[in-house]
Amino acid sequence: MPLDWAYVAVFALVGAVMAVLPLGVVWLLAPRSQYAHKRIPYESGIVPFGEAWSQFHVRYYLFGLAFLLFDIEVIYIYPWAVVLRELGGFALVEMAVFLGVLGVALAYAWKKGALEWA
Amino acid sequence: MGLGGLLDALWQVEFLRMVVLAAVVFTFLAVGGPLFLVLAERKISAWIQARVGPKHVGPHGILQTVADTVKLLQKESIVPHRADVVLFTAAPVLVAVAALLDWIVIPFAPGVIVRDLNVGILYFAAVSSLTVIGILTGGWASNNKYSLLGGLRSAAQMVSYELPLGFSLLVVATLTGTLSTVRIVEAQPYPAHFYPSVIVAAVVFLIAATAEANRIPFDLPEAEAELVAGYFSEYTPMRFALFQLGEYGALLASSALFTTLFLGGWKGPFALPGVGPVVDGMVWFLLKTYAVVFFLMWVRWTYPRSRIDQLLNVSWKILLPVSMANLLVAGVLVVLG
Known part of the structure; x- marks a missing residue:
């Protein structure tokens, strides 16, 4: 078991090193001429006004919140999916209740307009 | 050499094996795969639009993406004014690493898998969603x-x-009673009475995987008519290439997962004559995976882009209720059958 996760860790490290390598090659090969105007963020040709890090619409948060709730519920279903065969009908009824509550939550969010892109 | 020394030596061998495997997988799947896919995409789009496509670099243009990569390596790297340099650099690396991590649980042939994690598909769902953070x-x-x-x-x-x-x-x-990708392939072909549930799950998976890969009809993040190039507008060539690598790597990985879950993985309709089970499995696995990739490219060059409200409606109001109901149907099928 720990060996499995050692594989994941080594893959992540080796992957990061190999992904940074070409950036090193760019650093060695590519020409460099930095002047202030070159680094202006692109805004279709005009001089950008204000910061990009300003307020943005709340709807992104609504979808983020709804996702977070459902994603956590999904995690609970994984162990159930594996052992359903042994537990049989009772577990199925329990999961029907769980998914029913989840369905009511979805219907509520829908009714409240949290799923509208307005 | 005592027991401790022996364990140390074993660990060193195992560690070397991990590093070599990681390098091989990264080279052939996370870099080689996307390079080939970019070429395939250009050739297939040209074919669908009755053009010729890349033609001049190498025979029939097969070296085009290699030439492109060499060009990208020579381009200046620019960080925009007042950008967050650390995060700006880390983001494309994270996307590329996420595409590599996907491959740990993909079985290519009987016994050919980096690591058969007992939480295989949960792991895949977790690491493939690292892309969104990047x-x-x-x-x-x-x-x-x-x-x-x-x-x-x-x-x-x-x-x-x-x-x-x-x-x-x-x-x-639920249908197979396991999360391990190897045992899911072994459980296929599914019994006939599971088919209604499996087919619905496969269709939902394919639509959702297209959206996860940000491809038409779901390519809104980089809708060029509205957002220039979306999240990589400011990225100079090599960093942009890492994003592309991650994106095509994720596409290839989700096609491979689709093959594993729904198309029988390494199992072919008949055994190829004269080769062992490993080569046979790999050939069938790659054939199926690239068939899925071809299907996704075909979709991309056939349909227009959807609007963002339509896109979110499809997910929250159609796919999510349908797949929740489908899970219950699958549970009933398992308990009854």
Whole structure:
């Protein structure tokens, strides 16, 4: 078991090193001429006004919140999916209740307009 | 040599094996795969649009993407004014690493898998969603309005489609009673009475995977008519290439997972004559995976882009209720059958 996760860790490290390598090659090969105007963020040709890090619409948060709730519920279903065969009908009824509550939550969010892109 | 020394030596061998495997997988799947896919995409799009496509570099243009990479390596790297340099650099690396990590649980042939994790498909769902963090980070760190909006849209889209995708994985887990990708392949072909549930899960998975890969009809994060290039507007060539690598790597990985879960993985309709089970398995596995990739490219060059409200409606109001109901149907099928 720990060996499995050692594989994941080594893959992540080796992957990061190999992904940074070409950036090193760019650093060695590519020409460099930095002047202030070159680094202006692109805004279709005009001089950008204000910061990009300003307020943005709340709807992104609504979808983020709804996702977070459902994603956590999904995690609970994984162990159930594996052992359903042994537990049989009772577990199925329990999961029907769980998914029913989840369905009511979805219907509520829908009714409240949290799923509208307005 | 005592027991401790022996264990140390074993660990060193194992460690070497990990590093070599990681390098091999990265080279052939996370870099070689996308290079080939970019070429395939250009050739297939040309074919669909009755053009010729890349033709001049190498025979029939097969070296075009290699030449492109060499060019990208010589381009200047620019970080925009007041961008967050650390996050700006980390974002494309994270996306590329996420595409590599996907491959740990993909079985290519009987016994040919990096690591048969007992939580295989849960692991896949977890690491493949690292991509969205990379994209959101890149969009935010650029200090560019187009990038920020592209990154946010991408996050909204990808998290919305992760739910139906997760429920499709759950349906397969319920039907097979395991999360290990190897045992899921061994459980196939599914018994005939599972088919209604499997087919619905497969369709939902395919739609959600297209959206996760940010491809037409779901390519809003980089809708070029509205957002320039979306979250990678400010990225100079090699960093942009890492994003592309991650994106095509994720496409290839989700096609491979689709093959594993729904198309029987390494199992072919008949055994190839004169080769062992390993070569046979790999040939069938790659054939199926690239057939799925071809299908996704075909879709991309056939359909127009959808609007973002339509896109989110499809996920939250159609795919999510359908896949929740499908999970219950799968549970009933398992308990009764």
